[in-house]
Amino acid sequence: MMVGICDSLERSGHVRRERAPGDRRAYAVTITDSGHRELARAEAAVPxxxxxxxxxxxxxxxxxxxxxFGKLLGAHG
Structure with a gap:
């Protein structure tokens, strides 16, 4: 599931995925400028x-x- 989300975000240009140094099995996922703009828009829409x-x-x-909700989150965090 997470790979599919990353694939979609990468296709949209919102993240960049690169091999993690020192571990060929892992990837480093970095948010792009476009991703930062989309995140800011989403956060502004929440209220x-x-x-x-x-x-x-x-x-x-x-x-x-x-x-x-606070009680539930506190029980699991």
């Missing part, structure tokens, strides 16, 4: 996406959901 997604929740429900 509006979250507002639209959770607009039916009250502020208290949003806080409760945030606390629950």
């Amino acid at each position: 509006a996406f979250l507002d639209d997604t959770f607009e039916s929740l009250t502020p208290a429900e949003r806080e409760q959901l945030s606390d629950l």
Whole structure:
């Protein structure tokens, strides 16, 4: 699955994949300028996406959901 994602990002010009020095089995994946621009666009879109997604929740429900996600992430990190 990860290889497919890297293949797609590389075809789009968002990452560059090169053999890792000292280990012919591994690759070094580097984000390109184009990838940085796309990442910035995606990050800028997140707040509006979250507002639209959770607009039916009250502020208290949003806080409760945030606390629950934090608890889940803390249990696995």
